[in-house]
Amino acid sequence: MNRHDLALIGFGGVNRALAELIRDRGDELATELGFALRVVAITDLRLGSLMQEDGIDLDAVFALAPGATFAGWPGGDAEPRNVEVIRNTTADIVVEATFTNPIDGEPGVSHVRLALEAGKSVTTTNKGPVALAGPQLNAIAAANGVHFAYEGSVVSGTPVLRFAASTLQGLRVDAVRGILNGTSNYVLGQMEAGMDLAAAVAEAQTLGYAEADPTADIEGSDVRLKVVILANEVLGADITPADVTCTGITGITPADIVDAAARGLRYKLIGAAERLADGSVRASVEPVALPLTHPLAGISGPTNAVSFETDLLGTVTVSGPGAGRVETAYALLSDIIEIDARVAQTAAARR
Ligand SMILES: NC(=O)C1=CN([C@@H]2O[C@H](COP(=O)(O)OP(=O)(O)OC[C@H]3O[C@@H](n4cnc5c(N)ncnc54)[C@H](O)[C@@H]3O)[C@@H](O)[C@H]2O)C=CC1
Numbered sequence: 528m529n530r531h532d533l534a535l536i537g538f539g540g541v542n543r544a545l546a547e548l549i550r551d552r553g554d555e556l557a558t559e560l561g562f563a564l565r566v567v568a569i570t571d572l573r574l575g576s577l578m579q580e581d582g583i584d585l586d587a588v589f590a591l592a593p594g595a596t597f598a599g600w601p602g603g604d605a606e607p608r609n610v611e612v613i614r615n616t617t618a619d620i621v622v623e624a625t626f627t628n629p630i631d632g633e634p635g636v637s638h639v640r641l642a643l644e645a646g647k648s649v650t651t652t653n654k655g656p657v658a659l660a661g662p663q664l665n666a667i668a669a670a671n672g673v674h675f676a677y678e679g680s681v682v683s684g685t686p687v688l689r690f691a692a693s694t695l696q697g698l699r700v701d702a703v704r705g706i707l708n709g710t711s712n713y714v715l716g717q718m719e720a721g722m723d724l725a726a727a728v729a730e731a732q733t734l735g736y737a738e739a740d741p742t743a744d745i746e747g748s749d750v751r752l753k754v755v756i757l758a759n760e761v762l763g764a765d766i767t768p769a770d771v772t773c774t775g776i777t778g779i780t781p782a783d784i785v786d787a788a789a790r791g792l793r794y795k796l797i798g799a800a801e802r803l804a805d806g807s808v809r810a811s812v813e814p815v816a817l818p819l820t821h822p823l824a825g826i827s828g829p830t831n832a833v834s835f836e837t838d839l840l841g842t843v844t845v846s847g848p849g850a851g852r853v854e855t856a857y858a859l860l861s862d863i864i865e866i867d868a869r870v871a872q873t874a875a876a877r878r
């Protein structure tokens with residue numbers, strides 16, 4: 528059976544959930560998908576690095592004591608030797624899930640670029656490389672005959688990018704708007720139920736929804752990156768985060784929420800990008816008090832929703848989990864499935 532060997536760069540909530548999925552459901556997935564998955568390298572700031580080309584014993588990794596590293600393991604090191612691992616691993620797919628850096632995307636951008644240049648396909652949930660260097664990285668992938676996939680960079684495992692690219696073909700999409708951050712949506716809901724902002728953010732962290740630095744969630748920079756990705760991928764724009772006006776939810780007080788509710792309104796953090804008559808794209812992130820009858824007003828918890836405004840169908844909305852470890856690990860799996868299909872197509876075309 529065909530097999531993909533994976534190098535996991537960053538071993539936090541999302542990549543751990545992917546490793547658990549492979550350990551617990553690998554055989555079932557192999558039967559269903561027609562290919563097996565094996566982890567042959569792991570790096571992490573806290574654990575160091577591990578390369579074992581015959582496959583890593585994931586049970587042993589999960590049994591590591593808190594604070595322990597891969598030092599002393601065959602192929603192991605206490606340092607996260609990302610560059611060395613990405614260049615030298617026998618993996619054919621590199622799975623990048625380190626912290627999102629909203630300023631310059633590093634070190635994620637370098638991780639992705641090095642992997643693609645080394646002839647390995649990449650899947651990532653890290654928004655930095657996609658929003659800040661997506662076109663360049665796609666060009667490097669094409670030049671090296673490999674694939675760069677990033678479904679989980681927008682709305683976690685809910686297939687928004689692939690939906691727009693494949694299912695909306697033939698339609699002109701004039702605008703994309705929606706709830707694009709699970710943490711802030713969860714926090715707004717908890718605040719409406721009476722919890723204060725800090726306690727609600729702490730819950731979102733525990734539940735695996737929040738960024739390592741949750742100010743990215745509540746001050747809007749996470750949504751800003753997702754708006755850039757959607758505008759560039761779906762509207763064919765060429766914008767950067769500097770082109771997106773951005774206001775988060777930290778200015779919304781419990782009193783504002785109560786007042787809005789009394790007027791039949793509910794605050795939602797809305798990310799939007801729309802094509803204007805002159806062809807330019809206007810993009811924003813801002814809290815909006817929506818009427819309770821608005822379709823996005825009922826989207827609660829870490830659920831997200833994206834509405835595509837199209838010429839022939841009007842508004843088409845996709846809704847589903849926008850954050851969560853397992854949900855985002857599924858995005859990586861869906862990318863791996865896509866990469867496998869594209870590799871198979873290329874091989875078939877060569878025959
Ligand atoms: N958790 C979620 O719901 C979602 C997360 N994402 C994105 O996926 C990525 C991973 O998310 P989580 O696993 O939740 O984050 P996390 O904070 O749980 O894990 C990130 C891991 O990367 C490691 N790391 C950071 N910088 C590193 C470096 N330079 N070298 C080696 N390891 C490094 C950290 O030690 C940590 O273990 C982030 O970029 C996040 O924005 C995207 C969609 C949803």
Ligand SMILES: N[C@@H](CC=O)C(=O)O
Binds near residue numbers: 680683708738
């Ligand atoms: N922190 C993000 C995770 C997904 O991108 C969120 O809460 O939406």
